[in-house]
Amino acid sequence: MTGVQWQYRSRTTRSLAIAAVERESSSALSPAAAIERLRMALDPYHEPVLTREIVELFAGLAPGLVIDATVGGGGHSAALLSETDHLRVLGVDRDPAARRAARERLAEFPMRSRVVDATFDDLSAVVVDHRSFVRGEPVVGVLMDLGVSSHQLDTSSRGFSYRTDAPLDMRMDTRAGETAEQFIARIDVAELTSLLRENGEARFAGSIARSVIESRPQTTFELSAAVDRAVPKSARRHGHVAARTFQALRVAVNDELGQLARGLAAALDELAVGGLVVVVSYHSGEDRLVKSFFAEQQSGGCHCPRELGCVCGATARVKVLKSSARLASSREIEVNPRARSARLRAARKLRP
Numbered sequence: 001m002t003g004v005q006w007q008y009r010s011r012t013t014r015s016l017a018i019a020a021v022e023r024e025s026s027s028a029l030s031p032a033a034a035i036e037r038l039r040m041a042l043d044p045y046h047e048p049v050l051t052r053e054i055v056e057l058f059a060g061l062a063p064g065l066v067i068d069a070t071v072g073g074g075g076h077s078a079a080l081l082s083e084t085d086h087l088r089v090l091g092v093d094r095d096p097a098a099r100r101a102a103r104e105r106l107a108e109f110p111m112r113s114r115v116v117d118a119t120f121d122d123l124s125a126v127v128v129d130h131r132s133f134v135r136g137e138p139v140v141g142v143l144m145d146l147g148v149s150s151h152q153l154d155t156s157s158r159g160f161s162y163r164t165d166a167p168l169d170m171r172m173d174t175r176a177g178e179t180a181e182q183f184i185a186r187i188d189v190a191e192l193t194s195l196l197r198e199n200g201e202a203r204f205a206g207s208i209a210r211s212v213i214e215s216r217p218q219t220t221f222e223l224s225a226a227v228d229r230a231v232p233k234s235a236r237r238h239g240h241v242a243a244r245t246f247q248a249l250r251v252a253v254n255d256e257l258g259q260l261a262r263g264l265a266a267a268l269d270e271l272a273v274g275g276l277v278v279v280v281s282y283h284s285g286e287d288r289l290v291k292s293f294f295a296e297q298q299s300g301g302c303h304c305p306r307e308l309g310c311v312c313g314a315t316a317r318v319k320v321l322k323s324s325a326r327l328a329s330s331r332e333i334e335v336n337p338r339a340r341s342a343r344l345r346a347a348r349k350l351r352p
Contacts, residue, residue: 050280050342053326054079058084058140062138062140064088064140064141065134066080066088066089066139067090067267069123069143070093072093073105074106074115076145077089077102077106088137089112090133091106091116092123092126093117093118094118094173099117114130119263121258121262122262122266123142123267124270139271139275140271141275143278144263144278144280146256147286159179162221162243166220168184169181171253171254180249180250181218183249184217192213193205195248195249201245204230208230210230212245220246223249228242257289260289264279264293272349276347278344278346280344281345287343294345295320297318297347298316298320300317315351318348320346321346322345328340
């Protein structure tokens, strides 16, 4: 894929995006929000969510290195480097298209940024492998912006979206691992049912799983059709009937929850005392895992009965900055509907 191909959508897609924004601007959106959403519709790597909150969190850190463990198009990193002069950024992503976009966006900070091919569950190796850039600086922050990017959704050949027909791939890194089609071909109904339930598809998980396994879909439209056959029209909630099935398969194909658990542990190990781990999640499974990990680290691993108090001598490894997740403002949601599901959690490291 050439730079022109990945940086810009086709004229047809761009025209549809413009038309959609124009329809919304004539009704619910304010003029400023309509203009901003139009800009985002033309830019596959638009500004990510909760940028202001993230910059404010990291701006108060001591000088050092921030690892943007899911750099994507480089939006968070660019904002952070623009607003500070005492931080440098090591960006990590396993998606080649994302790395190309991030390198272009961060080109104005050649001495303060580097983008590398890796996954965030192996941050220790990333730091070692790029010691010439790290230069012995402390890692004062780790950022994880989880989920699938707008660019990945809009690139139909990736198979992430139910809106366009494409091979059923769904891999973040198309160079390795099994596709969603291959994953479906090797699992059984019970395993898929469990996976769907874990991702919020409770009532019809079994019927959807049976329909999908029986049809063995090879394309996104075939998968959507299999889900459509399994869910009665009268029982459908708001939104696309196959949305949670697509999400569940994407999470499984990319081992997203396993990588997140390993990535959180690696991030805390690499972080200097006083540094921050900041995570933005987009679905309940991710957010539960992050909340549970932070709570466990804040308790120091103590599991003493609450009524007896702690007698095991555990000490907190982190301090959670806010007990509840931070949410996007109504203004940001108006401009970027994807921000509606974003949940930000942050913790400061207290001890090695």
